[in-house]
Amino acid sequence: MSVHSQTKRRTVPELMAFKGGQKLVSLTAYIAPIARQLDPYMDMILVGDSTAMVGYAMDDTLSITVEQLTAHARAVVRSTSHACIVVDMPFGSYQESPEQAFRNASYMLAHSGASAVKMEGGEAMAETTRFLVERGVPVLAHVGLMPQYVNTMGGFKAQGMSDTAAQRIYNDALAHQSAGAFAVVLEGVAEALGRRLTEDLRIPTIGIGASPACDGQVLVTEDILGLGDGHIPRFAKTFADAGAVIRGAAAAYADAVRNGSFPGLENCFGVKRNAE
Ligand code: KIV
Secondary structure, eight states, X not given: OOOOOOOSOOOHHHHHTTTTSSOEEEEEOOSHHHHHHHGGGOSEEEEOTTHHHHTTOOSXXXXXXXXXXXXXXXXXXXXXXXXXXXXXXXXXXXXXXXXXXXXXXXXXXXXXXXXXXXXXOOGGGHHHHHXXXXXXXXXXXXXXXXXXXXXXXXXXXXXXXXXXXXXXXXXXXXXXXXXXXXXXXXXXXXXXXXXXXXXXXXXXXXXXXXXXXSSEEEEXXXXXXXXXXXXXXXXXXXXXXXXXXXXXXXXXXXXXXXXXXXXXXXXXXTOOOOOO
16 A cells, blocks of 8 residues: 655546556546545546446436536535546537537536546547647546447446457547547456557557556446445455445434433533533
């Protein structure tokens, strides 16, 4: 475990410098208390639209809004000082046109203080990546398994398993690199494809269920803390049982309340009773 001694927040060019060197470390965060704990250890914190499922118990990521993700990103920015904060663009907020994407991306960055946006999409969205980058919005591309495409993919399924499918994802990633994306998330893709893209791209690849060869990795924090709904993706690893810690604290609190051992006002604030 290593804690960065530097206090200055990481920038997008600093994330790009992870290409081929030290691994880029990233997790998601949606709220201040979690972001605060993760910050010293992370190069990048992603305010992902996965909060729709993880934080709001929705079935998919489709109905989270620009306003909701902007508010979550603002909380994460305010409670961190080290990690570069990247916010997801929600479904429907960028696919219509590059202009729509710029309008929403610039709103999200201006109102949250995040440094970059992440967008899902293949080669067809590369034009939008270029439009944003040329106007001062850094873009993290996301290819492979794209949860916002759940209805076209017919579920959350591993991608790139045939040669043709792998080549299409390869082309998607290359197109976003040419358009100016600063890095690319590879989600749920065949190991060989993750490795090949990491070798061939000059921007960092950030894997999630892709390949250990990727330049960095990202996971959903609630998955590594055992705070999910019981379904843990096969590629995620649980590093701690935070659920047990929370249940233990809740049970101890409930006992304290029921046993009447909860402190009174005088004990809490050092208030002295007036003798008269
Ligand atoms: O929304 C999200 O959290 C993500 C990551 C899991 C890559 O897109």
